[in-house]
Amino acid sequence: MIQETRAMLEFADDPKQIELATYRKNGGYDAFEKALKEMSPDDVTQEVLKSGLRGRGGAGFPTGRKWQFVPKGNDKPKYIAVNADESEPGTCKDRVIMEQDPHQMLEGTLLAAYAVGATTAYIYIRGEFQKSIRIVEDAIDEARAANLIGKNILGTDFSCDIWVHPGAGAYICGEETALLTSLEGNRGYPRIKPPFPAVEGLWRCPTVVNNVETMACVTQILRRGGDWFAGLGCEGSTGTRLFCLSGHLKRPGVYELECSTDFTLRDVIEQIGGGTLSGAPIQGVMPGGSSFPVLRADELDCGFDIESVAKAGSSLGSGAIMVFDDTVNVRDVVLNISEFYSHESCGQCTPCREGSDWVRRMLKKFQTDGPDEGDIATLMDVTDKMDGTTICALAVAIVWPVQSFLKKYPEAFAEKVTA
Amino acid sequence: MSGNESKFSSELVAKVNELWKRYPHKKAALIPAMHLIQAERDGWFSDETVADTAALFGLPDMHVRGVVGFYDMFHSEPVGRHVVRLCKTLSCKLRGADGLIQHVNERYGVKNGETTQDGCFTFKHFECLGHCANAPMMLVDDEKHLDLTADKLDSVLGGLS
Numbered sequence: 156m157i158q159e160t161r162a163m164l165e166f167a168d169d170p171k172q173i174e175l176a177t178y179r180k181n182g183g184y185d186a187f188e189k190a191l192k193e194m195s196p197d198d199v200t201q202e203v204l205k206s207g208l209r210g211r212g213g214a215g216f217p218t219g220r221k222w223q224f225v226p227k228g229n230d231k232p233k234y235i236a237v238n239a240d241e242s243e244p245g246t247c248k249d250r251v252i253m254e255q256d257p258h259q260m261l262e263g264t265l266l267a268a269y270a271v272g273a274t275t276a277y278i279y280i281r282g283e284f285q286k287s288i289r290i291v292e293d294a295i296d297e298a299r300a301a302n303l304i305g306k307n308i309l310g311t312d313f314s315c316d317i318w319v320h321p322g323a324g325a326y327i328c329g330e331e332t333a334l335l336t337s338l339e340g341n342r343g344y345p346r347i348k349p350p351f352p353a354v355e356g357l358w359r360c361p362t363v364v365n366n367v368e369t370m371a372c373v374t375q376i377l378r379r380g381g382d383w384f385a386g387l388g389c390e391g392s393t394g395t396r397l398f399c400l401s402g403h404l405k406r407p408g409v410y411e412l413e414c415s416t417d418f419t420l421r422d423v424i425e426q427i428g429g430g431t432l433s434g435a436p437i438q439g440v441m442p443g444g445s446s447f448p449v450l451r452a453d454e455l456d457c458g459f460d461i462e463s464v465a466k467a468g469s470s471l472g473s474g475a476i477m478v479f480d481d482t483v484n485v486r487d488v489v490l491n492i493s494e495f496y497s498h499e500s501c502g503q504c505t506p507c508r509e510g511s512d513w514v515r516r517m518l519k520k521f522q523t524d525g526p527d528e529g530d531i532a533t534l535m536d537v538t539d540k541m542d543g544t545t546i547c548a549l550a551v552a553i554v555w556p557v558q559s560f561l562k563k564y565p566e567a568f569a570e571k572v573t574a
Numbered sequence: 575m576s577g578n579e580s581k582f583s584s585e586l587v588a589k590v591n592e593l594w595k596r597y598p599h600k601k602a603a604l605i606p607a608m609h610l611i612q613a614e615r616d617g618w619f620s621d622e623t624v625a626d627t628a629a630l631f632g633l634p635d636m637h638v639r640g641v642v643g644f645y646d647m648f649h650s651e652p653v654g655r656h657v658v659r660l661c662k663t664l665s666c667k668l669r670g671a672d673g674l675i676q677h678v679n680e681r682y683g684v685k686n687g688e689t690t691q692d693g694c695f696t697f698k699h700f701e702c703l704g705h706c707a708n709a710p711m712m713l714v715d716d717e718k719h720l721d722l723t724a725d726k727l728d729s730v731l732g733g734l735s
């Protein structure tokens with residue numbers, strides 16, 4: 156049986172863990188204190204590099220390498236922006252850290268700030284997460300009062316402030332450059348990359364954008380060692396990860412698991428998720444949020460790690476495993492997904508703004524009337540033209556799931572042949 | 575540029591002054607401040623509130639209007655005393671969100687974006703609210719209600735006034 160490995164969630168069930176005294180009693184901020192007093196900033200980055208940590212926001216970029224892109228020297232202020240926008244459908248894990256162990260995120264943020272020389276960090280929390288906002292703000296206040304945040308932290312010459320910055324309801328602000336535009340006080344429009352935020356971010360200064368869970372992992376790595384982290388999981392997917400199991404499962408929930416090539420995605424769905432609630436057969440799975448291709452029930456025997464799921468044609472993305480059984484019509488499922496992205500397109504790029512709405516209307520017609528002859532080819536053609544022609548990846552987050560549904564469930568999208 | 579500060583309560587202006595200290599540029603405090611402003615101005619941005627906000631920040635009205643329009647949590651029309659946001663995205667849909675939406679339509683006579691006749695609540699379909707493992711779910715103002723059923727929904731809405 157697959158078991159949870161609780162590192163990030165070790166103390167999450169204790170309601171007192173959100174308080175500084177309890178967090179410290181459980182070893183909290185020891186790693187930060189040690190880093191400040193005994194390690195150079197570069198030592199911290201080296202430990203993270205050694206761990207093999209890849210970002211938990213969805214793209215899986217190596218965290219230590221991202222930090223190394225920050226230019227050295229002190230001519231411009233440097234910033235950290237923690238991505239707590241958590242809006243990818245199916246994803247509900249960053250909130251667990253913020254509501255149940257907020258200092259763990261703050262400690263990782265301080266370690267990141269120390270490593271890259273940042274003096275201010277903003278935690279960009281989606282505006283709907285009022286409970287997270289309150290808890291994180293209280294945690295910051297307590298840490299500030301204990302001189303863990305602010306000027307000359309613990310008597311050293313390192314200073315760093317941390318502030319919560321609430322969003323206001325826009326999925327696109329989870330995209331890192333949109334997050335920065337939004338934080339500066341604007342509509343959340345993504346920016347063309349390069350320059351990447353690590354070089355030119357907030358107010359054109361170097362800015363590291365990392366996901367909440369990534370920051371929690373940094374805390375674990377500095378507490379227990381990069382070698383310890385690298386020894387968990389498997390090559391390319393080291394450490395533990397929070398997975399969000401949702402949909403037609405018997406035991407939906409947020410679970411901390413190690414990736415492995417020794418068991419499969421299907422094993423996780425069955426052993427951790429408990430299989431389907433109704434007992435009906437699985438029809439499909441979105442293994443990493445709704446932005447990636449769907450996997451059919453016969454494609455779930457891949458290993459449970461980033462590389463294996465990529466080989467199976469999808470992605471572990473943000474760790475959001477959404478399962479649907481065969482009682483639902485896949486035409487409804489893909490329509491729901493397209494409604495999400497067409498609502499959330501920021502509208503800057505024509506292929507995304509017009510294309511997403513056109514795709515949604517086409518899928519609406521498929522749902523009620525079924526496709527006419529030639530519709531599927533047109534839809535494929537239109538979505539092909541949205542791929543790679545836009546500022547950010549939201550456009551492909553429509554293309555991939557939509558094309559995959561059409562290809563993988565041809566019987567559900569059989570065209571009406573005109574006589 | 576901020577001669578209109580008195581149009582907001584002194585508590586609000588004091589809070590915005592605190593927010594400004596957090597950023598190298600005042601504009602960055604706009605969205606956090608707009609949450610406070612919306613709450614003080616009956617939950618929505620009238621033309622007057624847009625103008626007052628713009629004056630406080632020394633920004634063009636159009637900038638503030640654009641921000642109101644972009645973010646789902648800001649309202650450009652009056653809302654009821656409570657805002658009910660029901661998630662309609664995939665994980666919630668798979669666990670019965672459509673049925674709940676229909677239930678609200680029938681029992682309370684409101685569709686997406688509408689306010690009940692007594693002005694008690696405005697009903698909004700929302701995209702994924704980050705509680706997918708406890709689907710379906712809704713937010714009533716700032717409070718979340720998880721693993722929702724029609725009965726639970728009725729008892730929450732029934733308690734509103």
Ligand SMILES: Cc1cc2nc3c(=O)[nH]c(=O)nc-3n(C[C@H](O)[C@H](O)[C@H](O)COP(=O)(O)O)c2cc1C
Nearest residue numbers: 210211212238240241242329330331365366369548
């Ligand atoms: C449309 C879109 C939405 C995104 N939403 C989120 C999000 O809600 N949370 C998040 O952490 N990353 C999100 N990302 C990924 C971020 O752009 C970025 O890669 C990530 O925050 C980097 O952090 P990491 O390296 O720690 O993973 C999104 C990306 C795209 C293209």
Ligand code: SF4
Nearest residue numbers: 501503504507545547
């Ligand atoms: S791809 Fe879509 S969401 Fe991204 S910048 Fe262009 S219009 Fe906006």
Ligand code: FES
Nearest residue numbers: 661666703705706
């Ligand atoms: S799909 Fe409803 S909370 Fe995520």
